[in-house]
Amino acid sequence: MNTHASIRRSGQPNPPAPQPVTLRQAFWYWLKLGFISFGGPAGQIALMHTELVERRRWISERRFLHALNYCMLLPGPEATQLAIYIGWLLHRTAGGIIAGALFVLPSLAILIALSWIYMAFGHVPAVAGVMYGIKPAVVAIVLAAAWRIGSRTIKNAVLAAIALAAFVSIAVLRMPFPLIVLGAALAGFAGARLSPQRFDLGGAHPGNATSYGPALIDDDTPTPAHALFSWRRLATVVLAGAALAMSAWLLLAWLFGVHSPLAQMGWFFTKAALMTFGGAYAVLPYVVQGAVDHYGWLSAPQMIDGLALGETTPGPLIMIVAFVGFVGGWTHALFGPAALPAAGAAGAAVATLFTFIPSFVFILAGGPVVESTRGNLHLTAPLTAISAAVVGVIASLAVFFGGQVFFAGGQLQPAAIVIGLAACIALFRYKIGTIPLIAACAVAGLVLSYWHG
Template sequence: MQLAAMYRILVEEKRWISRNRFLNALNYCLALPGPEGQLLAAYVGWIKHGVLGGMLAGGLVLVPGMICMMALSYGYVTGGDSTIGEVLLYGLKPAILVIVIEATIRVARQVLRTQLMIALAALAFIGTFFFDLSFVLVVIGAALTGFFAGLLGFFTVPGEMTPPAFRHAEGRRQDDLPEHIRPTVSRLVRIAVLWLALWFIPIAALIAALGLDNVFTQIAILFSKMAALSLGGPYAVNSYVAAHAVEPYGWLTRNEALDGLALAELAPGPVILFQQFVGFLAAYRNPGMLPPLLAGTLGGLLSIWIISIPTFLWIFFVGPFIETFR
């Protein structure tokens, strides 16, 4: 849903980026761990305006959803057991399903423009849904198929008679790399040191101050694993987080996890905001010496921090190589 809105605004309305450049960036972001919406926003902002543009775009794309999810989390713990709250959540779940399906169809119409693309999408769905194939294997298989099919010209879209190699070269001439995109050793070292420090220093501080058994430390460690290894799309990642939040941590029940997924779909932003909901409930129910609402707020903010910081590391460190060799 968010990706479809970004395509409409960035490509069709604002024309800040070409369709092919957008799809190239999207394919790269889908292969990275982390929320695709934030990754893509940071990537486009970085391409257009450097590191500062990437930070602003990647950060601000989360702010409305983060605020909304925090308000929804407050409402959930204070009034979610009421009759009105239960009715709202009961009606929200099927409505969110329809929204997700509609957004999927809209993006598919823009991307799946040949019979081979449609066949690849169908095979990917069958493999992941019915045979539980690893997302990484599906991506590698699709990439290899696309590489060889592209060399043979099977991805030529009707009405676009220019050979793919020529179109690629033409696109590179139009999109010459600006200075801030070219990879340099000094720039890459600065980026790695800064973002790794912002990622791991808070975790080390929590471990040193509170110990491994504290809920805030557990939140930081769990979501750090997700930030580094969360391949498979947001729904696969959210399912993994929900499973760990229910067992072994016992932060919430399965029904509450489903409620959180519905609320994440309702909030403006990536559905990875579900992890903010999990962090909020985890700290709210294990507040220690803090007031529960304050602990929940800190837990939600901590989860967002741990999820978001690696996003900028992936974009600013790996992005220059992707742009150089694309």
């Protein structure tokens, strides 16, 4: 996501310095952002830049880009982590927790409602017709994601070879996703020593920043006391995060059993959270392997439907895990056949909690060491190699979804292929946004359902 390229100079005289921001004011902003953050990570980061850098000037562009560069190196949803980072920088730990929670909770509530409608009424002809049209759009969206990340990441033959190897490993050899990530990291680690220029892709540098006037946290604003590095603080945050995750998992294991779906979800989505290099699309193959193939929480067609729902709601796309948890809780009737919605909501909440705990720990613990992580090739080269592998993994996901959609039930689906091709043209040629694309394909599917019904 080349958010930096979209930033333009305002060309206006410098306004006066903004007034200090209270935690209450920040609370209402983060809550608003949680409800309007459509458009995936690029759109969400653009929203924050427009509001926090250009209009409100809570943070300077240089500091904004510096935080963004750090978040893009981490596993996890970078837009969410950026919100946590800025909230933490403004109002300490409480500010970071509020910013991250409000970025996620609205989309969780909306997805729980949509998941309930899907499970309760998914076989109604109108709903089925809408989903028939949306599924080919999802295939096109995944292909576009692979192209977008690939055009940013694969700059030479070595990185292309890593991407191809990752594709073959997961699509043909069926290797586990964590093993592919490990192999790519090792390749990058070796590459930093043998051919460092091939793994040094550069990127946005704070020196390219534009000034929109004095900011509350400006370029030369001294680092707040709470953001100064301390080994003691680092250890405290890491241990607190680990204790929270472990306590929550032990509670689930005690209430429902170690091998219960909720306890399994807690452990699985913690691992998934540590695998999300390159964004949500990168971890989806791992989620498919675990949730569909291993645990059987949902089917492959349901997984595609969940991705479609995730694309139409605000918040990070990784919130598809809430749909996975909801369907898993519902299909396993965790609380009995009379309480299926409650079981689904519990599964969605557990999946979300364990997916996002690592993101809070990464920012609250690692924020003070941001400066030491910038420009260190020995750190960034393995992540560059992982990003290249992610392209191959996402391409394999598009192939997997395409097989499910275009050959549903073992039969060729000409109408789905036509919708998929039209969606690809709309995305690649005309740069249509995700929401209008899904809406148009949903209408096409609905019309087809009535045409054949």
